Amino acid sequence: MSWKDTLRTALAAIGSHRLRSILTMLGILIGIAAVILTVGLGQGAQAQVRDQISKLGSNLLIVSPGSATSSTGIRGGRGSASTLTARDASALATHSVAPDVAKVAPVASSSQSLTAGTTNWTTTIAGTTPDWLSVRARTVSEGRFFTAPELTNAAQVTVLGPDTAAELFGGRSPIGQTVTAGNATLTVIGVLTSAGSSTATNDDDQAIVPMTTAATRIGSGTTRAAISTIYLEATTQDTLTAAYQEANAALLSLHGVTAATADFTIASQQSLLDTATSTDRTLTILLGGVAALSLLVGGIGVMNIMLVSVTERIREIGLRKALGATPAVIRHQFLTEAGLLGFTGGLLGLGLGLAGAATLPGVLNQPVTVSPLAAAAAVTVALAIGIGAGVYPASRAARLAPIDALRSE
Amino acid sequence: MTAWFGAAEPAEDAGVPADVPAYEDAAELPPVPILRLRDVRKTYISGQLEVEALRGVSLAVGAGEYAAIMGPSGSGKSTLMHILGCLDVVTSGTYELAGTDVSGMTETDLAQVRNRQIGFVFQQFNLLPSLPAWRNVELPLAYAGVSPAERRDRAMSSLERVGLADRVEHRPGELSGGQQQRVAVARALVTDPSLILADEPTGNLDSRSSEDVLGLFEELHAAGRTIVLITHEAEVAARARRTLHIRDGQLDLALSGAGAW
Known part of the structure; x- marks a missing residue:
């Protein structure tokens, strides 16, 4: 079975339960949009700080009175x-x-x-x-x-x-x-x-x-x-x-x-930058972590629907096996289906994230940066989550004995 | 279409001619056995109970034969059909299909044997409802890795063969039971298999459609196809050239006569 056939079969299966597929993709969609926005906000804030600090001057050292010690704050x-x-x-x-x-x-x-x-x-x-x-x-x-x-x-x-x-x-x-x-x-x-x-x-x-x-x-x-x-x-x-x-x-x-x-402190642009961005980075990681959790929930949604799909289509699986589909082909088909759900959800999530990145700066007065790398990574992660969520349901489908599958009503 | 050679081709691929067993009486036995079972046993374990569904079945079906396997429910004929169709494996004994021993094959190898050697016709038709007739028919070719263009051509000529050239774009739901079963026969024919295995093919059909499908089988037999039909209806079995009776997991030799082996 060529990949085109597999893809067409997966598309047909997804299309035959349109509402269910859309609801499933919604989980991935929201997760990806959330990740893109939180990471974009963090990167935007960092870029803003970096911009401000570089505006201070070039090759700059700043000597200030008082000394910042590692644990006790500023010594006068x-x-x-x-x-x-x-x-x-x-x-x-x-x-x-x-x-x-x-x-x-x-x-x-x-x-x-x-x-x-x-x-x-x-x-x-x-x-x-x-x-x-x-x-x-x-x-x-x-x-x-x-x-x-x-x-x-x-x-x-x-x-x-x-x-x-x-x-x-x-x-x-x-x-x-x-x-x-x-x-x-x-x-x-x-x-x-x-x-x-x-x-x-x-x-x-x-x-x-x-x-x-x-x-x-x-x-x-x-x-x-x-x-x-x-x-x-x-x-x-x-x-x-x-x-x-x-x-x-x-x-x-x-x-x-x-x-x-x-009783004095000498800071460079780099050290200022490090201090300023480290707080931003902590916040970005925290928010990104929450967003990633929602993505995980989305992945569980995909797995759930794929398990339902395998159970519903036991007869179809049995027939395909009788007609010559090997376990590998069946596994491949369900993985493709799950991956497609994740990928499409990811693409839609990217669209929502980009729309959010375009409108949020006006509302929050905060820049949101979505780099092409982050966008590509988000969609890849969505695809990987879809495929990952499909592994167990797909191997269940692949392991079904053809006679049990054909016999079931 | 020279169906005889068509049917024999895959067998030659599997290297049959070299090890065709010698028959004691060439006049009584088929010239080239397509399938041969030797002392096949099948035991299921359900809970703590061991159920012996087949208790030493030996039989041979020759190329171009039209045989019926008949028996009451619980006789083991469904189990025999699963074994013959490579949908299940034997507990002991051997099963040779087109000269190859398939008894110990892996699930992946069995899938390929089913794809190349066997055309199934089921009682429930088992068509995919979302696909038009020709897409259903080309499905086994897709698993065989045939190119899309060739698949379509072969699906079309197979549908033409069963008299449904004008229904190729219809979905199963838009076809009558008899027409659906003919689509299933077209699907069974499309890979040019060594064996057509029909499991109660008329079980869900009215008498006119049944006649239709049985007529089709006779035409296919006349064109040289090997057909094994499983049924519990005597009048359906009577249409075959040879009937093998199964009872309590064993062939009834008295009723089955020559060839049961």
């Missing part, structure tokens, strides 16, 4: 809120200390109310160096960024994020306008290009000023010398590890601490 600095200082930043910028660090951008940020004319807007004021623009992979859409002399002179200039500019000046060009922050009057010299907002922090709503300006004119008392983050850019992708080790050693010696008592 010795008595102060922030342990990083401008001295640390300038040390790291010295070529002899950290030769693989190309650029250093310390950031001292504080929340301040900005005033432009009669408009008030509370935002983050970040004091930093001219390197910030390239380290954070940002560009200026209008005007310019501040320069090294302006940093040295603590010039009263600022570069606004696009959202901040829009809030303070509406549609007008902010270049050359002035804003007041605390006691300082700052001239707007540029507007940043939008980085695309993330849900956690809005990179488009901030005012960038020279670090010296922030320290001497805007900041208050204790926080003046404190740096909230130091962004480092390694010379190349390959020297990232070297840059990490140099910065780590330099800071340990500057702070007079050992690795065990470190």
Whole structure:
């Protein structure tokens, strides 16, 4: 019996009990759609996080105060809120200390109310160096960024994020306008290009000023010398590890601490990515597991129906055997039938999953990614489940003695 | 169609001519035995009870013979039919079909023997209700691995042979009992088997349709086919050229006469 004949026979058998076959496939269909959506949601969330982190800049190391230890969370600095200082930043910028660090951008940020004319807007004021623009992979859409002399002179200039500019000046060009922050009057010299907002922090709503300006004119008392983050850019992708080790050693010696008592943390893009995606992955595995269970239930449904089908068709099996069907041919026929149920259910489930992937992002505000590989894997798994569920019923049919089968009513 | 040679072909494939046993009296016995049973016993075990359905049956049927096996219910004729049709295996003794000993064959080998050597006609017709007549007829050829085009041609000519050329697309439900049984005969003929084995072929038919089917068997016999018919009706058995009587699991030699062996 050729595979075409087997397939035609299986299709005819499935078609002769249309409603039953559809209900059976429904179990597989729902399972596959659920798996595709949960995995798609997980992959979508991971892709989103990866995208955001890669937007931070290239070859980036992020030094933050406090130390994350493996078991006890964040250890604070010795008595102060922030342990990083401008001295640390300038040390790291010295070529002899950290030769693989190309650029250093310390950031001292504080929340301040900005005033432009009669408009008030509370935002983050970040004091930093001219390197910030390239380290954070940002560009200026209008005007310019501040320069090294302006940093040295603590010039009263600022570069606004696009959202901040829009809030303070509406549609007008902010270049050359002035804003007041605390006691300082700052001239707007540029507007940043939008980085695309993330849900956690809005990179488009901030005012960038020279670090010296922030320290001497805007900041208050204790926080003046404190740096909230130091962004480092390694010379190349390959020297990232070297840059990490140099910065780590330099800071340990500057702070007079050992690795065990470190009061700072250096994270790379990769480590941020790992932390962010590991939580997503856990959730994906959990949800995917639930979806896989529903697929298993679907498989049991297929097995149940195949057993019913074998019992109903005992006479037909007996006749086919009398006419020359070998046990292998009978087994093959029932396996094909079960596989076809699984495969068709899988295809329909894929269709439902794709439809869900197209509509869900609008409802949940979450991206859903269905890769071709995941789609192919889902349909293959559905086929395998169908065939797997058919093994026992098919071998029962194959083992039937022809006379018993022919005799039954 | 030269049915005689047609019928003998598969036997030659199985290597018959080499070991045809010698008969003591060539005049009385068939020239080429298609099937030969030697002291066949069949014991069923149902629960703790052993039922001996066949108790040493020996017989031979020659090529081109039209034989009837007759007996009351419980005589063992159904069991004998299952053995002859390779649907069941003997407990002891040997069964040669077309020169090959099939007594010890595996289920897979037996399926192939049934497919190539035997054409079944059942009391219940046993047609698949969802398939049109010609699809039912081509089914044994599908299991034999014949190409679809050839299958269709052979199914058509087989249906023509039984006078149903105009009913090839009808499903069994759209045919009368007599017509359904003729479709079943067409299916039995389509593989050109060594033996046509008919189990109560008229049991579910009215007398006109019965006459129809028995007439068809006579035509097939005249064309050289070997037919074994199992029945409990004397008037059906009388249509055959030879009648073997079975009673209590043994051939009744007095009634069966020559050839029972």
